[in-house]
Amino acid sequence: MVNAMSVTSTSSCEATLPAEGAEYTVGSMFAGIGGICIAFKNAGADVIWANELDKFACMTYRKNLGSDYLVEGDIKDLDVNTVPNVDILTAGFPCQAFSIAGYKKGFRDERGALFFEILRIMDEKHPRVVFLENVKNLVGHDNGQTFENILRCLKDRGYFAYHQVLNTMEYGDIPQNRERTYIVAFKDKRDAEKFSFPEAVPLTKSIRDIIDASSQKDELFYYKKDWLHYGELKKIMKNENTVYQWRRTYVRENKSDVCPTLTANMGTGGHNVPLIIDDFGYRKLTPSECLKFQGFPSDFRFPDISNGNMYKQAGNSVSVPVVQRIAENILDVMKKTDSGM
Ligand SMILES: C[S@@+](CC[C@H](N)C(=O)[O-])C[C@H]1O[C@@H](n2cnc3c(N)ncnc32)[C@H](O)[C@@H]1O
Numbered sequence: 001m002v003n004a005m006s007v008t009s010t011s012s013c014e015a016t017l018p019a020e021g022a023e024y025t026v027g028s029m030f031a032g033i034g035g036i037c038i039a040f041k042n043a044g045a046d047v048i049w050a051n052e053l054d055k056f057a058c059m060t061y062r063k064n065l066g067s068d069y070l071v072e073g074d075i076k077d078l079d080v081n082t083v084p085n086v087d088i089l090t091a092g093f094p095c096q097a098f099s100i101a102g103y104k105k106g107f108r109d110e111r112g113a114l115f116f117e118i119l120r121i122m123d124e125k126h127p128r129v130v131f132l133e134n135v136k137n138l139v140g141h142d143n144g145q146t147f148e149n150i151l152r153c154l155k156d157r158g159y160f161a162y163h164q165v166l167n168t169m170e171y172g173d174i175p176q177n178r179e180r181t182y183i184v185a186f187k188d189k190r191d192a193e194k195f196s197f198p199e200a201v202p203l204t205k206s207i208r209d210i211i212d213a214s215s216q217k218d219e220l221f222y223y224k225k226d227w228l229h230y231g232e233l234k235k236i237m238k239n240e241n242t243v244y245q246w247r248r249t250y251v252r253e254n255k256s257d258v259c260p261t262l263t264a265n266m267g268t269g270g271h272n273v274p275l276i277i278d279d280f281g282y283r284k285l286t287p288s289e290c291l292k293f294q295g296f297p298s299d300f301r302f303p304d305i306s307n308g309n310m311y312k313q314a315g316n317s318v319s320v321p322v323v324q325r326i327a328e329n330i331l332d333v334m335k336k337t338d339s340g341m
Contacts, residue, residue, distance in 0.1 A: 024334055027086035027125070029075055029093070029118060033060040033313045035294065036090045036133065039323035041065075043331055049083040051075050057313055059303045075117045080124040088330065089127040091118050092318055095135040098146065107146065119153055129191065129330055130154070132183040133318055136165050139181050150183070159185035160192035168295075170200045172321035175207055175258040176293045180318070182326055186333075194333040198325040206257045207241050210292045211285075213278040220307075221283040233282045237275065243285065246273040259285075259293045264315040266290070290314035295321040 024045045028037050031050035041047055051071045052058050058072045071078060094111040107113050122130060132150075139147045147163075154161045161183055168178040186192035223230055229249070236251040237244050243259040245252045248271055254260040259274060266272040274285040285293070287310030291300055294317055302310045 023338075024087040024331060025084070026088045026090060027083060027121070027127070029089065029091040029121065030114070031061060031070070032057050032092065032317050034065045035296070035317035035320050036092055036131070036323055037061075037065060038297065038300075039318070039320045040088065040090065040327045042320070042324050043327035045088060045327065045331060048086060051078055051083075056305045056309045057316075059305060060313055063303045064300050075114065078117075078121075080121060085125050086127055087334070088129045088131060089118070089121060089125065090131040090133075092133040093118060095138070098135055098138045098141045107149070112146075115150065119157075122157060126187065128187050128334070130159065130183075130185040131323075131326070131330065132185075133323065134181050134183075136179040136181055139163070139165065154183075154185045159187055160189060161185040162192075162195060162197065164197045166197065166322055166326075168319035168322050169203050169258050171198060171325065172295055172319045173201055173204055174293060174295045174319055174321060175203060175205050175210065176260075176262065176319065177255060177258045178261045178319055180322075182323075184326065184330060188337060190337045191333045194336055195329060198329060203258075207243060207259060207276070210259075211276060211278065211289055213240065213276075216280045217278075217283060217286055221286055222281045223283065230282075233275070237277050237282055240277055242276075244275040246275055247271065251275065262290050262293060262315045264312045266311050266315050287311050287314055291317075295319050 026037070026040045026045045026047045028047055028050040031037060031052040034050070037047045037050055047065075047069070049069045049071060050061070051073070052061060053072070053074050055072065058070060061067070061070055071083065094114055096109070096111050098112060107115065118130070118132070141147065151161055151163075162185070163181060163183045165179050165181050168174050168176045182197070184195060186195065223233055232251055236253060239253075241257045242254055245254060245260055262274065263272050266274060274290070275282060276285060287302060287307060290311060291314050294314060297320075302313075
């Protein structure tokens with residue numbers, strides 16, 4: 001059994017300080033490297049527990065957000081009595097079972113069934129608000145049956161749920177084409193009645209605002225002239241304002257001025273690797289650039305882990321500014337309800 005008490009602090013908080021005087025508390029399931037936690041902290045909430053299984057993701061989380069409350073271990077083993085009650089429960093739950101790219105077995109997949117762990121924690125902790133994030137395809141999975149089930153589970157527990165698919169490039173002012181399903185569920189009808197998702201905002205940043213093309217990166221990110229497919233890169237990669245993608249045997253050109261959806265597998269097996277041209281040649285995006293395309297704070301740092309793990313963590317995470325805008329709206333309605341408005 002893992003519990004919050006068994007985890008000790010080993011590093012300082014480098015990227016984000018706990019919100020001072022924060023009124024509302026957050027518990028974070030499937031916390032990854034803490035994208036959702038950073039967004040809620042930035043919005044003014046206090047994250048008081050988080051759980052994550054992957055030890056490398058935990059290392060990154062601890063390096064940047066401190067570690068006194070992170071419970072490392074399988075959520076199925078989490079004893080709810082060892083973590084405090086929270087106002088807001090968040091979960092960017094594993095998406096492979098619902099993703100177009102996966103086998104789409106949904107709740108029949110062990111990873112999809114982790115959704116029921118969210119219900120287990122809800123049933124014990126009765127959070128006032130639940131925030132969920134997953135792939136766009138969650139809504140259409142199994143002809144909409146999966147999503148209907150999720151909404152029914154929330155409704156049966158007395159929650160009022162809203163959902164919307166938001167694209168990072170339309171809602172986060174970050175040039176990444178990333179559509180994700182967001183669900184916000186309220187136990188208190190007064191909160192629910194006041195809530196709305198954020199409005200779209202104009203995209204003011206381009207790829208060149210995220211990437212510094214004039215600074216040379218480590219040579220491991222560049223393709224060598226004698227590489228088997230170098231000719232293909234040279235033929236296709238002409239536009240400096242496009243992030244291309246290596247798709248096993250060919251280069252895919254994406255929409256100009258935005259990065260395609262960053263994925264967890266982009267650093268492994270030569271698939272989905274995001275590519276750009278800079279002043280020094282054809283290269284992969286670095287893991288830190290991938291974090292920038294997710295809107296992470298500029299002082300966020302990876303620990304000493306493999307590049308494959310860093311790419312996976314960045315692709316698995318969330319677009320911080322989009323989640324932050326939703327979190328701000330959630331906190332706003334809670335405050336209004338509590339002040340009698
Ligand atoms: C989509 S990612 C969430 C990323 C997170 N929202 C962030 O901002 O970085 C899902 C996470 O669930 C974790 N996970 C998968 N199975 C788990 C389990 N049984 N218990 C706890 N965490 C698990 C994965 O390691 C992964 O980091």
